[in-house]
Amino acid sequence: MRICAFLALIALVAEPALSSDGVTIAVASNFSRAAAELSEKFADDTGITVRISNGSTGKLYAQILNGAPFDVFLAADSERPILLEQSGHAVAGTRATYAEGALVLWSGEAGDCPAALRDEHGGRVALANPATAPYGKAAIEYLSTEGLWDSVSRRAVYGENINQALQFVATGNAAIGFIAKSQLTAPQLPEAACTWELPASSYSSLEQQAVLLARAADNEGALRFIEYLRSEAAHEILARHGYGVTR
Amino acid sequence: MNTFGPMWLSIQLALVTTAVLVVIGTPIAWWLSQTKLRFKPAVQAVVAMPIVLPPTVLGFYLLILLGPDGAVGSWWVQLTGSALTFSFTGLVIASCVYSLPFAVQPMQNAFESLPRQQLERAWTLGASRLDAFLSIAVPLSMRGFVSGIVLSFAHTLGEFGVVLMVGGNIPGETRVVSIAIYDHVESLNYAAAHQMSLLLIGFAFVVLAGMFVINRRWSER
Numbered sequence: 447m448r449i450c451a452f453l454a455l456i457a458l459v460a461e462p463a464l465s466s467d468g469v470t471i472a473v474a475s476n477f478s479r480a481a482a483e484l485s486e487k488f489a490d491d492t493g494i495t496v497r498i499s500n501g502s503t504g505k506l507y508a509q510i511l512n513g514a515p516f517d518v519f520l521a522a523d524s525e526r527p528i529l530l531e532q533s534g535h536a537v538a539g540t541r542a543t544y545a546e547g548a549l550v551l552w553s554g555e556a557g558d559c560p561a562a563l564r565d566e567h568g569g570r571v572a573l574a575n576p577a578t579a580p581y582g583k584a585a586i587e588y589l590s591t592e593g594l595w596d597s598v599s600r601r602a603v604y605g606e607n608i609n610q611a612l613q614f615v616a617t618g619n620a621a622i623g624f625i626a627k628s629q630l631t632a633p634q635l636p637e638a639a640c641t642w643e644l645p646a647s648s649y650s651s652l653e654q655q656a657v658l659l660a661r662a663a664d665n666e667g668a669l670r671f672i673e674y675l676r677s678e679a680a681h682e683i684l685a686r687h688g689y690g691v692t693r
Numbered sequence: 694m695n696t697f698g699p700m701w702l703s704i705q706l707a708l709v710t711t712a713v714l715v716v717i718g719t720p721i722a723w724w725l726s727q728t729k730l731r732f733k734p735a736v737q738a739v740v741a742m743p744i745v746l747p748p749t750v751l752g753f754y755l756l757i758l759l760g761p762d763g764a765v766g767s768w769w770v771q772l773t774g775s776a777l778t779f780s781f782t783g784l785v786i787a788s789c790v791y792s793l794p795f796a797v798q799p800m801q802n803a804f805e806s807l808p809r810q811q812l813e814r815a816w817t818l819g820a821s822r823l824d825a826f827l828s829i830a831v832p833l834s835m836r837g838f839v840s841g842i843v844l845s846f847a848h849t850l851g852e853f854g855v856v857l858m859v860g861g862n863i864p865g866e867t868r869v870v871s872i873a874i875y876d877h878v879e880s881l882n883y884a885a886a887h888q889m890s891l892l893l894i895g896f897a898f899v900v901l902a903g904m905f906v907i908n909r910r911w912s913e914r
Contacts, residue, residue: 505879570779575862577880603779603861614861619760619778 468495469667470515472506474522475574475607476547476581476626477654480687481520487683488674494667502607504578510535510659517662518671520654522547522608523580527657540658544675546690547652548627549584551642552615559642562622566597569621572614575604582611584649585624591648627688654689696888698865699873700896706781706869707849710788711796714845715838717789718796722841723826725797726804741794748791748854755787755859779861784869787859788849795844803837804830836911843904847897 473481478500485496499506499516507526510516511533519536521527524543530536556562563571574582582604589595603619605611608626615623616636627643629635656675662668674680681691725737743751759766759777765786766777777783807830815825831838853871860867862876870889877886 502879504881508879508881511881570776570861572861575876575879577876603863606857606862614779617756617760618762619756619776620861 468497469517469662469665469671470497470499471518471520471671472499472501472510472514472516473520474503474506474654475500475579475609476522476628477520477545478609479632480545480628480683480689483683483687484674484680487679488671491679492667492670492674494670496671500607500609502575502578503580504575505607515661516659517665517668518656519659520544520656521580522652522654523583524653524655525580527655530657530659535660536657537660537663540669540672541655542657542672542676543653543692544656544680545654545684546692547581547654548646548688548690549581549588549644549649549652550625550627550630551622551640551644552612552625552630552638553622553640554615554618554636555639556622557639559622559640562640563594563598566601569601570603570614570619571598571601572603572605572611572620572623574608574611574624575606579605579607579611580652581608581624581626584652587649588624588644631687696885696892699868699870700889700892702865702868703850703870706784706788706852707846709785710792710849711842711846713785713789714792714796715842718793718841718845719800722797722800722837723804723830725801726807740797743791744794748852749858751787751791752855752858755783755790755855759783759786759859778859779863779867781866783859784856784867787855788852791852791855792845792848795848796841799840799844800834800837803834803840807833836908839904839907843900847900850893850897 471481471485478498481498485498489495499514501509503522503526506514506516506519507521507530510519510530519527519530524541527536527541531538531541551559551563553559553562556568562568573585576582576586586595589598603614605614608629611623612625612629612632612635614620615625616634630638630641656672658665658668658672684691721740725733725740756778757763759769761767761770761776761778769775769777777786811829811833812825815829816822820828851871852869853875856867856869856872857875860869860872862868862872868876870893874886874889874893877883877889
């Protein structure tokens, strides 16, 4: 009897989580704060609530392949949205670039970022895990073409996603870090000793794509959210967070 | 990344952590078993807290404490020139905090069930406290020691969240097997994840079964 009551209670508690109200979006970590602001604006304009799940692009991709209940995927690359489209996990024809990211070197202690990167005794270098985070992959691409990877790889520490990479530098645990330009507007960020935006030509462009996921094929709100990413209001928010937008 | 590198690193971490915990855990356990002080429950609670606290709480404060600007970390930087976070030594410290209750509690239980008269007899016969402890308390508490050693070793081997927060995922230094598996799963490299996970499952079974066999032999005596 007691077990039955317990099960009924679980069913009752679990029920709201299963309801399909609103839109659930999976967002690459670098875009988390911009996405929060966008969703708020979107909810104001349309009355549709948006739930955000953050993580590295690779992690979210793996979760989607394993049936995660996301309606929209805002990746930090175009590679994974394309793969999802090809494997039928995303709705064909909905994939579009929503933002162009930029890679930045940031340090709370070193006065000259590029010099600190080249200094072999310059302390730990934080970057996002290249296997799952496009920003980490771009950082390694830059280091390799500059011939710095051999020296930096010995000092590298890997954040599980770009937010952890920033956290490593912001707490002083790493001397310098490769972060996303969008993170520079983080309200809690300590004062920077140096901020250096890498030349856009020194790594493959961080073309961030959005795609409607298969389970949301009939979700009107999810489709509207993807379209909303191309609106003037969205572009204004994106630009403020340091993203390039294609109009 | 090969399969055995991270596994071997985890085993090294677990071995060093266990050795350190036996050294610092034994006096703590002995003191807890003997003391009648009023604040004993408070000390007991502090020792047991890592069981209850999420690894994120430990990881958060260890990151601050062990970092180059932290109380322990800055002192360590002055001493050695390198920081404690993202280093093997840092992981040993983190693991010692994380696994402390698993070493102390079984030893304390064993010490508490010691026949008190035997110790007192040794003392009245002129044995020093340390001598009586080593020649009477330790042999009689072997089961507690074995449990404490096996549990802290196993618990450290299974450590994940704390390492994720203070490790920095450096191959050969802080990329322990649990982190390597997480990485492989995240990047959809299931073959490598299976390899390491199955190895770990086998290893865990052998270690735990071994402990239970030893325990049974003991109780049959």
